[in-house]
Amino acid sequence: MSADLAHCHAAIQALYGSDPTSSRAANTYLMDIAQQPVAWNLGLSLLSNFPSDTNANFFGANLLYSKVTRNWHQLDAQERVQLSDAILQLVRGTGPHGGLPFPTITMTKLCLSLAAVAVRSRGGPSVYVGQAFALAQAGGGGDGDPGTLARLALMMVSGQPARMDAIAQKKHMLVALTDEADTVDVSRALRLEVEDGLMEASPHVMQAVEHAMNVAVTGSWTPPQRADLLVAALKCLNAWVEMGISLSNFATRHEGLFSLLLRVLKAMPELPGGGGVTPASLLVARASCLALQGLLLIAEYPRPPALTHVFPSEARVRLAVDAVLDALTAALATTEARPPAPSLNAMVTPAVDAVLDALTGLPRAFAATLDAGDGDTCSAICQAAVDVAEREVACVAGAHATPAGLALVEFLLGVTGCASRQMALLTLEFWLTLQDSPVAERHPSMAHDVYVRLLEVLLQQAEYPAGFTSWETAVAIDSPGASASAATEHDAVDFDEDEFKAFRDDAHGIKDVLVVVYYLLRAQYLERVLQRLQQRQSSWQAVEACLLAVTHVAKEVRSWISSPEKTAEGSADAQRSRDLLQGLIQELVLNSAISSHPLVLAAGCRLVGAFSSLLTHRASTAPQDNPLLVPALRYLCTGLRDATSRAAAAAALRGACAACERAVAASDAAVEVLLPQLQAVNAPVEQQVEVAEAGARVLAALEPARASQLIALFAAPLLQDVKQVTEVLTQIVRFLDAPPAAAAAAAADGGGGSGAHACAELLQSLRPLVDAVAGRCQGSEEVMAQLFLLVGKALSSLRSLPALQAHIPAFLNIMLDHYPCCLECMGTAVEVYSGESAQVVEHFGQLLARVCAETFTYFQGRHPGAEPQLVAAFFTLAYRYLLFAPAALLQGRDLATILDLAVACLDVGGGGSGTTQERESARAVAIFVGHLAQRCSGKLDAYSQQIDAVLVDRGGALVRLILVGLARAAPSMLWPNLIDCLHAILHQYLKGAHKAACQTWVQAPVCDPSLTEALAPDDRQQVMQAILRLAVQNRQQFKALMLDFAKICHHEMTTDGLLAYYIVPPSAGTITIE
Structure with a gap:
C-alpha cells in the first residue's frame, strides 16, 4: 500500500470521525489531494483495497466521478481506455455473498463515472449500453436465450429472485447514461454524436424494459418483488423517453411496452393483478405517472413507416432536404386535385384514447393515495392528468370529446376543489390552457357551464376555514367545505398558511384562473359572486372570499368598463358591470355590519x-x-x-x-x-x-394659500419627531463616545425666495436639524447615510425654486465635511444638478477634487481590497461624473490618480474574487474604465486628448490585469464586465496611432505560458490573432471568444471550442503584429 493511499484512507476515517478539529484538517487535506494527478489512482485504489469500508468506497467513487467530469482533458487516449476498463471491472465485481460489490450509493457513483466516460468518448454510448447488457447477462449466469442481450430482466426468466441485484445494477447504468448525457459540457459535434448514439441504443433499451415489465406482470413474484422490478423498469423507461421519444412514436414503435404501461396505469393504485394498496404499489403508481409525463414532453407525430428507423444526424438532414424538394417538385408539376392526405390526428388519436381509457380509474387511485398520506404519489397522479389534459385538449374537451376525456376534466375539477390546496394548485394550469381553445370548438359542457362550476369551486377554496382566528391557532382545523368530488373529501386537514396564501394570492394561484373565468362570463361573473355574497352574508369567510374574487379581476373589469370599442351588447354588459360594482361598494361602505x-x-x-x-x-x-x-x-x-x-x-x-x-x-x-x-x-x-x-x-x-397652511400642519408632527430623535441621538453619542463639547452647527442662510413655495419654509426648518445630526453623528455610517438620503430627496424636490443656488452649496458643504458617508448622495446630486449652470458645475469640480484628495489620502497605507464598499462607491461616483459632468472630471488634475487607483483595485486577487462587496467594487472599476475608454459612445470625443494622455500609459497594465482576471481568479459573474472593459480599450486603440502599443498589450499576457497554461503554443498565437481581429470587427464574437477563453483557462471546456474563431473571413485578412 502506497503512502498516499494510507494517508488518504486515514484522512477519510478522520473526516467521518467525531473530532471536529481532525475532521476539518482531513477535509482540507482531501480537497487538496483531489486536485493532484495522483487522485486518479487513489480513487481506484480506495475501491479495490478497502471493499468493506463504506466511507472509503463512496469517497473513491465520488473522487473518480469528480475527476472525470472536471479533469478529463488531463488524460491521454491510452489512459482514458485504461480508466474505463478499471471502472468497468469494479462494476462487474461481486460481493462476498454474491450480491453487488458495493453499496447502492457507491454503485450509483461508479455507474455515473462510467457514463461520464462514455459521453466524452467517440462511440461511447453504444459501447456503454452493450456493457450494461453484457453485465446483466453475466449476472444471470447464462440462463435464458443468449441472443437477447438487450433485455433488462434476462436473468429473471428462470425465476430466481436472488438475481434482482443484477437488474438494479443495470438499471443504475442505463439511467446514469441519460443523466450524464443531459448535463455533459462537451463540444457541439461530440454532443450530436452522443445523441445519435443514444437514439441508436434506444430501441434495444425499450425492448429490455418491455421484457422486464412483462416478467414482472406475468411472473410468480411476491408483491414487493414485483413492485421493485416495475419501479426499476419504469424509472429506466422515464429516463430514456425524456431523451426525445413522444407518446405517438412510443405507441407506434413499442406497442407491447405501451400496452404494459397502460395496464399498470389502469391498475393504480394497486399492482397489476391486485394485492391492495401498499407502499410498494404507491411507488409503482408514482413511477408510472412519471413515465407518462416523460412521454408527453415531446410533441412529435409518428413518421411514415419508411422513416421509423433511426438515422444519423447528417442522414436525417439529407433525408429532410430530399423530402422537401420532392414535395415542391410534385406541387409545381401539376395542379390536379388530389385526395386529402391522412390526418395526423388520425394517427395520434388511438394512442391518446388508449391513455384516457387507462386513466378512468384516477379518481379512485387519487382518493386511495390521499388517504394513505402519500403526497408525492398524489402530486404525480395530478401532474400526469394535467399533462395529458393540457397536451390533448381537443380529445378531452373538444367538440368530439370521448366520455373518458370528459371524465378526466371532471376529475381535474374535483382535484381543484379538494382539501389539499397543494394538489389544487397543480390543476390551475389546465384551466388556463383550456381557455386558449376556441369556445366554438369545445364540447358544449366545456364552454360556459364548466367555468360557472369552476367559479363556485374557487370561491369555496378561497374561504378561510370555519373558526379561523389567526395563523398561530390554525392547526388541524376543519376544511372550508366539502370538495367537488367524493374521491377527495376530507373532514379535517392540517391547514397550512403558506399553501393557503399561495393558492389565493401568489402569482401562480387562482388569480389568473379567475381572470379567465371573468373574460368568459363578464357581468355574469360579478352577478354570481354577488349572489353568493348575499346568500352567505352571515359567514365572514364567504364575504371575504367574494371580495377577493372581485378584487383579483379589478384591472380587467376597469379596462372593460372604460373601453370605447364595444358592441351594443358589450356596452350593456359594461354598464351592468358598473352598476353592480357601485352597488357593491355602496353596500360595503354604508353597511358597517358587513x-x-x-x-x-x-x-x-x-x-x-x-x-x-x-x-x-x-x-x-x-x-x-x-x-x-x-x-x-x-x-x-x-x-x-x-x-x-x-x-x-x-x-x-x-x-x-x-x-x-x-x-x-x-x-x-x-x-x-x-x-x-x-x-x-x-x-x-x-x-x-x-x-x-x-x-x-x-x-x-x-389652492397655494390653503395648501401651505395644511402642509405646515402635516409637517409639524414629523419635524417634531425628527427633532426628538436627533436630541436622543445627540445625548447617546455625547455620553457614550464623550466627544469634546461642541454646539450643533448653526443654520446656514437659506437665501432669497422664502415664502415663494410652501416647501421652501419646510427646508429652512429642516436645515438646523440636519446640521445637528451631522455635527454629532458623523461617526455613524448608517445614520449619516439615511441623513444624506433625506437631503438628496429634499434637493431633488427643490430644483425649480428660485432659492436653488443658495441651498445647493450649503447642503453639499455638509456632504463635503462628512465624507465618505455621502458618496451616494453626491452621485444623485451630480445627476440632478450638473446641467443647471456653469457655477454649479464648477462647484461640483471643487467637490470632486476634495473627494479625490480625501480618498487618496485614506488609501495611503491601506490596500484597496480592504475597503471594497468605498471603492465601489467612489468609482460609481466617478462614473456619474463621466456621464453628467465630464468637464468637472476630465479637465481636473485627478484623472491620472483615479486611473492609478483603478489599476490597484483590479490587482486585488485577479479582479475581486472574494466577497460580494469585492466583486461589486471590481465591477464598478471595470464599468468606469470601459466607458472612459470608449468615450461614452462618442459623447466625450471633445476630451480625447485628455483621456489618451492618461489612459495610454496605463493601458498595458489594465489589459494584463483584465486577462489575468479572466484566466485565473475573477469569478464568472465578473467576466462580462471585464470583457466589455477590455473590448472598449482594444477597440479604441487598435485603430489609431497607438495600434502597435495596443497589440503589445495583448501579446505579452496571452503568450505568457504561466498565465495561459491551458493553451498550446499554437493556440496562444491563434487566440491572440483572433482577439486583435475581433476587437475591431465584431463585438459579439469578441465577447464569445473571451468567455470561451476564460472557460478553457478554468478547465471548464477544451480548446476544441476555439476552432470557430480561428476561421478568418476573406474580407478580414490577418493581423500583422507591428
Missing part, C-alpha cells in the same frame, strides 16, 4: 382601492353628484385604525387619492376626513409613507 371582521375590512379596503376610479370622475363631476366619495374615504380611514387591515387601507387610500385628488380637494368634507389621518403617527412607517403620499397628492391640488 365589515365587522378585520379580514373582511381589509378585503373591502383592497376592493375600494382597486375601483377608486368609480368613486367619482376626476374633474368633470362635482363630488356631491356621487355620494360614494366621502363614505369611501371614511371607510378607508376606519381600516387604518385596525392593525389587521391597516396595510390594505393605507395602500387603498393612496390609490383613491391618486385617482380622485381633484374631487377630494374640492370637497371640504373629504379633506376633513383625510387630514386627521395625516397627523396620525401610531402606524408602521410603511403605512405612514403611503398615507403621506395620499395626503400630498390632495394637498398639491389645493
Whole structure:
C-alpha cells in the first residue's frame, strides 16, 4: 500500500470521525489531494483495497466521478481506455455473498463515472449500453436465450429472485447514461454524436424494459418483488423517453411496452393483478405517472413507416432536404386535385384514447393515495392528468370529446376543489390552457357551464376555514367545505398558511384562473359572486372570499368598463358591470355590519382601492353628484385604525387619492376626513409613507394659500419627531463616545425666495436639524447615510425654486465635511444638478477634487481590497461624473490618480474574487474604465486628448490585469464586465496611432505560458490573432471568444471550442503584429 493511499484512507476515517478539529484538517487535506494527478489512482485504489469500508468506497467513487467530469482533458487516449476498463471491472465485481460489490450509493457513483466516460468518448454510448447488457447477462449466469442481450430482466426468466441485484445494477447504468448525457459540457459535434448514439441504443433499451415489465406482470413474484422490478423498469423507461421519444412514436414503435404501461396505469393504485394498496404499489403508481409525463414532453407525430428507423444526424438532414424538394417538385408539376392526405390526428388519436381509457380509474387511485398520506404519489397522479389534459385538449374537451376525456376534466375539477390546496394548485394550469381553445370548438359542457362550476369551486377554496382566528391557532382545523368530488373529501386537514396564501394570492394561484373565468362570463361573473355574497352574508369567510374574487379581476373589469370599442351588447354588459360594482361598494361602505371582521375590512379596503376610479370622475363631476366619495374615504380611514387591515387601507387610500385628488380637494368634507389621518403617527412607517403620499397628492391640488397652511400642519408632527430623535441621538453619542463639547452647527442662510413655495419654509426648518445630526453623528455610517438620503430627496424636490443656488452649496458643504458617508448622495446630486449652470458645475469640480484628495489620502497605507464598499462607491461616483459632468472630471488634475487607483483595485486577487462587496467594487472599476475608454459612445470625443494622455500609459497594465482576471481568479459573474472593459480599450486603440502599443498589450499576457497554461503554443498565437481581429470587427464574437477563453483557462471546456474563431473571413485578412 502506497503512502498516499494510507494517508488518504486515514484522512477519510478522520473526516467521518467525531473530532471536529481532525475532521476539518482531513477535509482540507482531501480537497487538496483531489486536485493532484495522483487522485486518479487513489480513487481506484480506495475501491479495490478497502471493499468493506463504506466511507472509503463512496469517497473513491465520488473522487473518480469528480475527476472525470472536471479533469478529463488531463488524460491521454491510452489512459482514458485504461480508466474505463478499471471502472468497468469494479462494476462487474461481486460481493462476498454474491450480491453487488458495493453499496447502492457507491454503485450509483461508479455507474455515473462510467457514463461520464462514455459521453466524452467517440462511440461511447453504444459501447456503454452493450456493457450494461453484457453485465446483466453475466449476472444471470447464462440462463435464458443468449441472443437477447438487450433485455433488462434476462436473468429473471428462470425465476430466481436472488438475481434482482443484477437488474438494479443495470438499471443504475442505463439511467446514469441519460443523466450524464443531459448535463455533459462537451463540444457541439461530440454532443450530436452522443445523441445519435443514444437514439441508436434506444430501441434495444425499450425492448429490455418491455421484457422486464412483462416478467414482472406475468411472473410468480411476491408483491414487493414485483413492485421493485416495475419501479426499476419504469424509472429506466422515464429516463430514456425524456431523451426525445413522444407518446405517438412510443405507441407506434413499442406497442407491447405501451400496452404494459397502460395496464399498470389502469391498475393504480394497486399492482397489476391486485394485492391492495401498499407502499410498494404507491411507488409503482408514482413511477408510472412519471413515465407518462416523460412521454408527453415531446410533441412529435409518428413518421411514415419508411422513416421509423433511426438515422444519423447528417442522414436525417439529407433525408429532410430530399423530402422537401420532392414535395415542391410534385406541387409545381401539376395542379390536379388530389385526395386529402391522412390526418395526423388520425394517427395520434388511438394512442391518446388508449391513455384516457387507462386513466378512468384516477379518481379512485387519487382518493386511495390521499388517504394513505402519500403526497408525492398524489402530486404525480395530478401532474400526469394535467399533462395529458393540457397536451390533448381537443380529445378531452373538444367538440368530439370521448366520455373518458370528459371524465378526466371532471376529475381535474374535483382535484381543484379538494382539501389539499397543494394538489389544487397543480390543476390551475389546465384551466388556463383550456381557455386558449376556441369556445366554438369545445364540447358544449366545456364552454360556459364548466367555468360557472369552476367559479363556485374557487370561491369555496378561497374561504378561510370555519373558526379561523389567526395563523398561530390554525392547526388541524376543519376544511372550508366539502370538495367537488367524493374521491377527495376530507373532514379535517392540517391547514397550512403558506399553501393557503399561495393558492389565493401568489402569482401562480387562482388569480389568473379567475381572470379567465371573468373574460368568459363578464357581468355574469360579478352577478354570481354577488349572489353568493348575499346568500352567505352571515359567514365572514364567504364575504371575504367574494371580495377577493372581485378584487383579483379589478384591472380587467376597469379596462372593460372604460373601453370605447364595444358592441351594443358589450356596452350593456359594461354598464351592468358598473352598476353592480357601485352597488357593491355602496353596500360595503354604508353597511358597517358587513365589515365587522378585520379580514373582511381589509378585503373591502383592497376592493375600494382597486375601483377608486368609480368613486367619482376626476374633474368633470362635482363630488356631491356621487355620494360614494366621502363614505369611501371614511371607510378607508376606519381600516387604518385596525392593525389587521391597516396595510390594505393605507395602500387603498393612496390609490383613491391618486385617482380622485381633484374631487377630494374640492370637497371640504373629504379633506376633513383625510387630514386627521395625516397627523396620525401610531402606524408602521410603511403605512405612514403611503398615507403621506395620499395626503400630498390632495394637498398639491389645493389652492397655494390653503395648501401651505395644511402642509405646515402635516409637517409639524414629523419635524417634531425628527427633532426628538436627533436630541436622543445627540445625548447617546455625547455620553457614550464623550466627544469634546461642541454646539450643533448653526443654520446656514437659506437665501432669497422664502415664502415663494410652501416647501421652501419646510427646508429652512429642516436645515438646523440636519446640521445637528451631522455635527454629532458623523461617526455613524448608517445614520449619516439615511441623513444624506433625506437631503438628496429634499434637493431633488427643490430644483425649480428660485432659492436653488443658495441651498445647493450649503447642503453639499455638509456632504463635503462628512465624507465618505455621502458618496451616494453626491452621485444623485451630480445627476440632478450638473446641467443647471456653469457655477454649479464648477462647484461640483471643487467637490470632486476634495473627494479625490480625501480618498487618496485614506488609501495611503491601506490596500484597496480592504475597503471594497468605498471603492465601489467612489468609482460609481466617478462614473456619474463621466456621464453628467465630464468637464468637472476630465479637465481636473485627478484623472491620472483615479486611473492609478483603478489599476490597484483590479490587482486585488485577479479582479475581486472574494466577497460580494469585492466583486461589486471590481465591477464598478471595470464599468468606469470601459466607458472612459470608449468615450461614452462618442459623447466625450471633445476630451480625447485628455483621456489618451492618461489612459495610454496605463493601458498595458489594465489589459494584463483584465486577462489575468479572466484566466485565473475573477469569478464568472465578473467576466462580462471585464470583457466589455477590455473590448472598449482594444477597440479604441487598435485603430489609431497607438495600434502597435495596443497589440503589445495583448501579446505579452496571452503568450505568457504561466498565465495561459491551458493553451498550446499554437493556440496562444491563434487566440491572440483572433482577439486583435475581433476587437475591431465584431463585438459579439469578441465577447464569445473571451468567455470561451476564460472557460478553457478554468478547465471548464477544451480548446476544441476555439476552432470557430480561428476561421478568418476573406474580407478580414490577418493581423500583422507591428
